[in-house]
Amino acid sequence: AQSVTQLDSHVSVSEGTPVLLRCNYSSSYSPSLFWYVQHPNKGLQLLLKYTSAATLVKGINGFEAEFKKSETSFHLTKPSAHMSDAAEYFCVVSDRGTYKYIFGTGTRLKVLA
Amino acid sequence: EAQVTQNPRYLITVTGKKLTVTCSQNMNHEYMSWYRQDPGLGLRQIYYSMNVEVTDKGDVPEGYKVSRKEKRNFPLILESPSPNQTSLYFCASSFKTTSGGHNEQFFGPGTRLTVL
Numbered sequence: 001a002q003s004v005t006q007l008d009s010h011v012s013v014s015e016g017t018p019v020l021l022r023c024n025y026s027s028s029y030s031p032s033l034f035w036y037v038q039h040p041n042k043g044l045q046l047l048l049k050y051t052s053a054a055t056l057v058k059g060i061n062g063f064e065a066e067f068k069k070s071e072t073s074f075h076l077t078k079p080s081a082h083m084s085d086a087a088e089y090f091c092v093v094s095d096r097g098t099y100k101y102i103f104g105t106g107t108r109l110k111v112l113a
Numbered sequence: 114e115a116q117v118t119q120n121p122r123y124l125i126t127v128t129g130k131k132l133t134v135t136c137s138q139n140m141n142h143e144y145m146s147w148y149r150q151d152p153g154l155g156l157r158q159i160y161y162s163m164n165v166e167v168t169d170k171g172d173v174p175e176g177y178k179v180s181r182k183e184k185r186n187f188p189l190i191l192e193s194p195s196p197n198q199t200s201l202y203f204c205a206s207s208f209k210t211t212s213g214g215h216n217e218q219f220f221g222p223g224t225r226l227t228v229l
Contacts, residue, residue: 034215043222044220045220049215090156102172104155106155
């Protein structure tokens with residue numbers, strides 16, 4: 001069975017400092033993993049995805065994530081936060097061979113000036 | 114412009130009054146899906162469709178129906194809405210892969226439903 005846990009419901013960082021949003025997953029098979037971002041009152045936009053190619057995945061707006069099978073983690077990072085990064089972020093897992101997508105409960109990122 | 118559209122964007126209704134939320138995509142995607150978003154719960158998958166006439170239940174299908182008669186459309190039907198179906202609903206679509214992995218889903222703008 002697949003599941004995903006986002007370890008922090010809220011994260012606050014100062015502008016210009018690094019961002020770390022944590023995600024752990026459980027999967028019976030080789031998973032596909034995604035990070036989506038949702039800005040206030042907007043739809044969802046893909047930041048990046050892992051589908052069994054390189055374990056370090058680069059996405060849009062300077063975000064990246066590393067797939068660590070031994071730790072069942074897929075944490076999202078960015079070296080320097082920008083005010084426009086303030087949003088809610090969702091980690092998503094889907095087992096290979098299934099068409100079910102499991103979303104985490106989300107992490108709300110606040111960026112302080 | 115490639116997009117997923119949903120209608121209506123906002124809907125207030127009363128318990129028991131049947132309603133349909135439409136979803137349409139213009140990207141020729143095989144895969145379509147419906148989600149509901151509730152505070153603190155993230156998005157939960159209601160139903161999905163791998164292609165025309167092929168649908169399956171997600172994690173929270175109770176109280177909902179879907180159909181996929183055409184590739185571009187995937188309506189969500191609430192035959193007898195109840196207050197616990199008050200939520201923000203998203204439709205999404207993507208290309209299906211043959212390798213078993215998954216492609217990016219493109220999301221609609223959302224439909225905010227209130228059931229009184």
